[in-house]
Amino acid sequence: MSIPHDRNGCALQGATRLLEAISGVVPVLHANAGCSAALDAQGDSRSNEIASTVLQEKQVVFGGTARLREQIKNTVQVRAGDLYVVLSACVPEVIGDDVPAMIKEAREQRFPVIGVAVPGFRGHAWSGYSIATRVLLEQLPGALETTTAPADAVDVNLLGIVPGLDPGWDSDLQQIEVLLAELGLRSNRLVGYGQGVAAWQAAAQARLNLVLSPWGLEAATWLQEHHGIPSLDFGWLPVGSLDSGLLLAQVGVALALDTETVVRARARLDARLRHVLRDASARGLLGNLNQRTSVVGGSAVAVGQARFLAGTLGLQVEQVVITDMPPEASRSALVAAVRELAGPDVDVSFLTSRHAIALLLRAGAPELIVGSALEERTALALGAAHVEAATPVRRRPLLGRSFAGVNGALTLLEDILAERHAAAGRAALHTLATASAC
Amino acid sequence: MTLLRQRTALIREKRSRAIAAFCGPIDSLRQEAEQGSPAQRVRTFSQDHPSDLQRALHLLQSIQGLAVVVHGPAGCASALHGVDSGTPWTVTAIDQRDSIMGGDSKLRRAIKELHASHRPPAIAIVATPVVAINNDDIESVAAELREELGTPIVPVFSDGFRSKISATGHDVVVHALLKHLVPQRPRNLGTHINLLGSSASHEDLQGLQQLLEEIGIQSLVFPRGSSLNELERVAAARLSVGLEGDDSDYAGQALRDRHGVPFLDIAPPVGNANTAHWLKTVGEAAGHGAQAALAASCHAHRLQRSVQALAAFNGARVFVNLPAPQAFAFADLLAELGLVLAGLKLPSYAGVGDAALGQLAARLPHLPLLVGEGQPFEEVNLLQRLRPDLYIGRGVSSSHALRLGIPTLDLDRIPLHGYLGAERVAREIARSLSNPALARFLGGGADEHYKPSWLTRSTHWYVKQEVK
Numbered sequence: 008m009s010i011p012h013d014r015n016g017c018a019l020q021g022a023t024r025l026l027e028a029i030s031g032v033v034p035v036l037h038a039n040a041g042c043s044a045a046l047d048a049q050g051d052s053r054s055n056e057i058a059s060t061v062l063q064e065k066q067v068v069f070g071g072t073a074r075l076r077e078q079i080k081n082t083v084q085v086r087a088g089d090l091y092v093v094l095s096a097c098v099p100e101v102i103g104d105d106v107p108a109m110i111k112e113a114r115e116q117r118f119p120v121i122g123v124a125v126p127g128f129r130g131h132a133w134s135g136y137s138i139a140t141r142v143l144l145e146q147l148p149g150a151l152e153t154t155t156a157p158a159d160a161v162d163v164n165l166l167g168i169v170p171g172l173d174p175g176w177d178s179d180l181q182q183i184e185v186l187l188a189e190l191g192l193r194s195n196r197l198v199g200y201g202q203g204v205a206a207w208q209a210a211a212q213a214r215l216n217l218v219l220s221p222w223g224l225e226a227a228t229w230l231q232e233h234h235g236i237p238s239l240d241f242g243w244l245p246v247g248s249l250d251s252g253l254l255l256a257q258v259g260v261a262l263a264l265d266t267e268t269v270v271r272a273r274a275r276l277d278a279r280l281r282h283v284l285r286d287a288s289a290r291g292l293l294g295n296l297n298q299r300t301s302v303v304g305g306s307a308v309a310v311g312q313a314r315f316l317a318g319t320l321g322l323q324v325e326q327v328v329i330t331d332m333p334p335e336a337s338r339s340a341l342v343a344a345v346r347e348l349a350g351p352d353v354d355v356s357f358l359t360s361r362h363a364i365a366l367l368l369r370a371g372a373p374e375l376i377v378g379s380a381l382e383e384r385t386a387l388a389l390g391a392a393h394v395e396a397a398t399p400v401r402r403r404p405l406l407g408r409s410f411a412g413v414n415g416a417l418t419l420l421e422d423i424l425a426e427r428h429a430a431a432g433r434a435a436l437h438t439l440a441t442a443s444a445c
Numbered sequence: 446m447t448l449l450r451q452r453t454a455l456i457r458e459k460r461s462r463a464i465a466a467f468c469g470p471i472d473s474l475r476q477e478a479e480q481g482s483p484a485q486r487v488r489t490f491s492q493d494h495p496s497d498l499q500r501a502l503h504l505l506q507s508i509q510g511l512a513v514v515v516h517g518p519a520g521c522a523s524a525l526h527g528v529d530s531g532t533p534w535t536v537t538a539i540d541q542r543d544s545i546m547g548g549d550s551k552l553r554r555a556i557k558e559l560h561a562s563h564r565p566p567a568i569a570i571v572a573t574p575v576v577a578i579n580n581d582d583i584e585s586v587a588a589e590l591r592e593e594l595g596t597p598i599v600p601v602f603s604d605g606f607r608s609k610i611s612a613t614g615h616d617v618v619v620h621a622l623l624k625h626l627v628p629q630r631p632r633n634l635g636t637h638i639n640l641l642g643s644s645a646s647h648e649d650l651q652g653l654q655q656l657l658e659e660i661g662i663q664s665l666v667f668p669r670g671s672s673l674n675e676l677e678r679v680a681a682a683r684l685s686v687g688l689e690g691d692d693s694d695y696a697g698q699a700l701r702d703r704h705g706v707p708f709l710d711i712a713p714p715v716g717n718a719n720t721a722h723w724l725k726t727v728g729e730a731a732g733h734g735a736q737a738a739l740a741a742s743c744h745a746h747r748l749q750r751s752v753q754a755l756a757a758f759n760g761a762r763v764f765v766n767l768p769a770p771q772a773f774a775f776a777d778l779l780a781e782l783g784l785v786l787a788g789l790k791l792p793s794y795a796g797v798g799d800a801a802l803g804q805l806a807a808r809l810p811h812l813p814l815l816v817g818e819g820q821p822f823e824e825v826n827l828l829q830r831l832r833p834d835l836y837i838g839r840g841v842s843s844s845h846a847l848r849l850g851i852p853t854l855d856l857d858r859i860p861l862h863g864y865l866g867a868e869r870v871a872r873e874i875a876r877s878l879s880n881p882a883l884a885r886f887l888g889g890g891a892d893e894h895y896k897p898s899w900l901t902r903s904t905h906w907y908v909k910q911e912v913k
Contacts, residue, residue, distance in 0.1 A: 008538070008551075008554070009514070009535045009536060009537045009538060009551060009554060009555030009558060009559075010519060010535060010536050010538045011533070011534070011535040011558070011559065011562070012525075012534060012535070013519045013522055013526075013535075013536050013538065014526065015519065016519060016520045016523050016526070017518050017519050017520025017521075017523075018520075019520060020520050020523060036493055038493070039496060039574050039605040039606040040493060040494055040495065040496035040605060040606070040609075040611065041493070041494070041495050041496030041498055041499045041524075041605055041611070042493065042520070043493045055492065055493070055494065055819050055821060055841070055842045056492055056821050056822070056842075056845065056894065057492060057493045058490070058491070058492055058493075059491060059492060059493035060491070061488075061491045061493065061494070061609075062606055063487075063606055063607075063609065064606050064607050066606075067574075067578060067606050077489050077490075078489075078490065078491070081489055081490035081907060082490060084490070084896065084898065084899060085490050085822055085895060085896060085899045085907075086822075086894070086895060086896065087893050087894065087895060087896045097518055097544065097574060097575045098574050098575070098578065098605075098606065100544075101544055101575055101578050101579070102578065126518070126541070126544075127517075127518035127519065127520040127521065128518040128539055128540050128541050128543070128544045128575065129540070129541055131519060132520070362562055380529070381529075383529075384529075399526060399527065401527075401529075
């Protein structure tokens with residue numbers, strides 16, 4: 008089935024975004040030109056410096072393995088890195104290049120190189136993250152000499168928040184890290200600021216895998232099977248104190264932590280959010296916060312946001328559209344998570360086509376859409392307020408802001424209030440213009 | 446006539462002897478060009494850059510009234526994610542099975558669905574690498590559905606690997622538009638002229654159109670931002686003027702050969718002197734010579750205030766990364782502003798630029814020159830030796846220059862052409878040079894992107910003559 012205005016890209020792009028988010032890891036694309044350059048359109052990739060074989064017609068006809076050999080040999084000369092990861096794209100997979108043989112050859116020369124086959128036709132970018140995360144964990148130990156400095160011990164591996172696809176992913180993971188620190192736990196974020204190969208080596212020594220979307224399950228399962236690390240499938244990104252507290256409670260049970268410590272941490276989260284919301288209420292900012300709302304985004308983001316908007320703020324969440332097309336096995340849990348707080352009648356759909364999503368939103372006619380930039384036109388047509396909190400984000404690029412935890416919940420609320428204020432201003436101007444015309 | 450008889454446009458390497466790799470002094474390239482054509486070179490280490498597919502999509506989404514079906518894996522349409530031009534588009538999202546068995550049925554369904562949901566005046570089918578390898582019969586699907594749906598359906602044969610030069614994608618689009626959407630019939634000669642541009646911004650082109658209006662010439666821009674309703678008028682123009690050298694050549698030649706529109710290919714109006722020359726030449730060719738000469742003399746002193754504003758930075762050294770015709774002309778603008786060209790980067794170089802190359806090489810024979818799309822690793826190697834005061838590009842990432850502490854200026858949203866362009870560019874240069882705080886801050890930390898050993902090697906280390 009074709010995808011009008013697709014938002015999920017391809018497996019190669021998801022894998023590339025993952026690798027770009029790890030310090031010291033150098034992606035080497037075995038692809039024709041443009042396979043990563045296309046990521047530039049969303050403005051959150053360093054892709055113009057990604058090494059690539061940039062396959063030409065000659066290699067398409069006669070095979071590209073010699074070109075890959077040359078590129079690997081020269082990449083380790085040019086790009087500084089601890090680990091080089093060859094990502095093979097559609098063309099070498101179609102023409103049948105023997106990429107594993109080239110990786111083996113490079114390893115025999117003691118180059119720290121591994122390979123992941125992520126042709127774009129194999130799945131979308133979320134699945135590319137999923138595959139690449141697992142392969143990285145699997146192949147890393149064999150590729151590295153033992154010279155890397157020993158990593159600090161960690162307690163919890165954070166899996167499932169996808170670089171470049173979950174908005175504010177780096178800040179979101181830092182928020183989860185802060186949250187787990189309430190229980191004295193050390194997080195292993197694996198990607199983002201300060202996360203390098205050592206973090207991935209440390210993953211095998213963690214006490215728990217915390218899975219924050221269906222896209223972290225593959226790696227968690229592998230860690231469980233091969234290193235005996237138990238997994239907690241939380242399923243989404245916690246937004247607000249209720250879900251943040253729920254996360255702490257579940258982690259506490261999984262790691263058999265002192266119950267009193269967890270209860271006190273949950274109370275602190277609630278108290279902080281309650282304090283800010285009471286103050287906002289006293290300033291008259293929270294009046295009539297009961298809009299009929301639709302939430303559109305990837306699993307982690309949409310479910311977490313819908314639960315906060317309905318379960319804490321009291322918005323009338325009527326539609327939730329999950330756009331990352333999670334595996335069938337994960338869907339019923341996501342639907343149940345939304346309905347638990349938003350009510351049994353909320354419509355939860357799994358759609359990726361912008362056109363189909365627009366039709367659904369038009370039928371629901373919400374007053375507020377919390378989604379991506381792709382929903383802006385529909386919001387305008389409906390006269391609905393529109394908050395960008397899912398990828399792609401265009402109006403207000405995310406640099407340090409997060410939508411996770413208590414701080415992230417307040418950020419989301421700030422955006423909703425700002426948009427409500429702007430919408431009221433637009434309405435006043437419209438009235439003024441109409442009156443002057445008369 | 447011959448260009449449009451082909452299935453699709455020739456690649457730039459064949460059509461205009463274009464090259465995509467060179468590192469060395471500009472005079473070496475001039476000598477190669479003089480002796481015939483510059484040698485084709487390849488890189489033995491390369492970094493990713495857009496292909497003809499991305500360029501084609503970028504151009505197609507600017508065509509008003511056109512809907513787009515990308516026939517390939519979903520990621521091939523990613524170039525359309527970041528823009529919201531209002532173009533209806535869909536991607537066939539072929540999977541592993543389709544990559545083996547072919548995706549014709551998916552293509553048919555995608556076209557029908559797009560047609561049913563948007564009723565577009567025309568639909569372009571864009572081919573992608575997997576489809577090009579599998580040889581999916583796009584033409585047959587287009588012919589079949591053209592009849593069934595009663596809507597023009599245009600196959601655009603991009604492939605991502607035939608050419609090293611991404612701008613081939615512009616030719617491929619122009620070919621498809623002119624071949625399939627502009628009827629070949631006796632033309633009703635209009636009074637307007639065509640401005641042929643694929644890359645310049647809307648604001649930039651609008652500025653030139655206003656300048657032409659001053660001398661009584663109406664103009665249409667083709668192909669960037671064209672409307673399907675206006676395509677017939679493009680074929681009825683009294684003259685086509687190329688703005689972007691090799692990038693405008695395909696449209697210029699095709700319109701001349703098929704529709705008899707004379708084609709004027711001159712240096713782009715970048716800088717005061719070049720703009721005056723451009724205005725007079727176009728004015729004379731369009732029968733408005735006297736008005737053009739008058740307008741040029743009226744505008745002759747416009748840049749003086751900008752030069753004064755830049756006096757404090759007289760002699761500042763600038764590295765320029767622009768398409769070849771704009772880059773060569775930009776060198777003249779820098780001289781007018783009292784600035785010094787320290788190095789040059791061109792995404793590609795084609796034979797049609799020989800005269801401009803020769804003039805610049807005669808003036809600055811040792812000027813360091815890089816040819817290649819992207820490839821920041823080479824730029825970093827060169828920039829850390831040259832240490833220019835400013836890096837100027839257009840729509841290209843320059844974060845690598847900032848990491849070296851070099852201030853940057855992106856002309857993507859700043860008009861470059863005409864008198865207005867010269868003034869705006871001068872103003873932006875003055876601003877960039879007057880407060881380089883961001884570059885100073887970003888250049889302050891360690892940069893561990895490239896190995897120190899690479900930075901001490903010669904810049905052309907990974908550029909080799911192509912073995913046929």
